Amino acid sequence: MIRLHNVSKTYTLKGRRDDGGSPRTVQALKHIDFHVPAGRIHGVIGLSGAGKSTLIRCVNLLERPTTGIVTVNGQELTALSGPALNAARHGIGMIFQHFNLLTSRTVFANVALPLELMGMRRGEIRERVTPLLELVGLDDKASQYPAQLSGGQKQRVAIARALASRPKVLLCDEATSALDPQTTASILALLRDINRKLGLTILLITHEMEVVKSICHRVSLISDGELVEEAEVGDFFTAPQTRLGRDFLNDFLKLEPPRALIDRLEENPSRHSHPVVRLAFSGDAVSTPLISRLARECGVDVSILQAKVESIQERTLGLMIAELMGSSDKTREALDYLESHDLHVEVLGHVQRND
Ligand SMILES: Nc1ncnc2c1ncn2[C@@H]1O[C@H](COP(=O)(O)OP(=O)(O)OP(=O)(O)O)[C@@H](O)[C@H]1O
DSSP, X not given: OEEEEEEEEEEEEEEEEOTTSOEEEEEEEEEEEXXXXXXXXXXXXXXXXXXXXXXXXXXXXXXXXXXXXXXXTTEEGGGOOHHHHHHHHTTEEEEETTOOOOTTSOHHHHHHHHHHHTTOOHHHHHHHHHHHHHHTTOGGGTTOOGGGSOHHHHHHHHHHHHHTTOOSEEEXXXXXXXXOHHHHHHHHHHHHHHHHXXXXXXXXXXXXXXXXXXXXXXXXXXXXXXXXXXXXXXXXXXXXXXXXXXXXXXXXXXXXXXXXXXXXXXXXXXXXXXXXXXXXXXXXXXXXOHXXXXXXXXXXXXXXXXXXXXXXXXXXXXXXXXXXXXXHXXXXXXXHHHHHTTOEEEEEEEEEOOO
């Protein structure tokens, strides 16, 4: 449904020149290849300045890529301009962090605006807008003005407006970043509902793992203009593949070894050290008494330093940081045992034994 092929974007900084007198540039996106199939909710997460906004704005050509091809719903947008591009954009709705509503228009008139611009007749507009206001739970607010609404209600108006032209794709640019956690949850629930009811494909950018965890099927990680990791959300939360992915996850879960232990961690094992491991387990492994089996079957003691159980959509995910205590042969055997039981095991380092 959404396909980016080798997309790069370079901004030229107006009025700024390098030492050689050439205009200064910023390469915001570098060779992005990316595909979101129909009906999916795909999140792109990254730190500030990583290129998230540029990426999402390149999908509907609010920013034109410097090079590369953007295809949405089978149409190559980068080959279009003028009226043809405007017509194609009717198939792509977009919502923003700060809602972008017209303050002088009522809720109804805000939602009606794109339909007016498309030249639709009044009666048709009413038939379209009324059920949309019901869908977003604002049918009793049709004649109010944005200033009379809460942030969450404003975003609901923006969602109804984005859906007015019956798009196949919805782009969400940090849509919940200005909202409190409870309102965020209600807007995410609405987006999930719309995705299911209308089969809408949703691409969202965010810096919040909570958003990814709550509604995304798949996630991409962007860093310095490059997509560095992509995975199904359950897999990403179980075993991120990059340092940045692990940083995002640890920050979100607050699951780090205690500071005093980090200071003692050594990279390489020695005859007198124990491994400190991060274990992630899902599915059957969550309900299996693995720790007592480790002690019984491998003869190692397990000191649990931190543990957490998270619900990631329909999956239950267990996470633990633990020190495995025993001889090096026994702890090696324990690590093999854990891996053979479908646990994701990451050795964080080794600490000198005190025994
Ligand atoms: N219009 C512009 N002109 C020049 N440089 C820009 C422009 N827009 C973005 N940039 C630069 O491109 C890079 C990526 O910016 P972008 O806004 O896409 O990142 P982001 O991940 O969305 O960041 P944030 O989360 O802070 O909004 C940054 O270095 C930024 O300074």
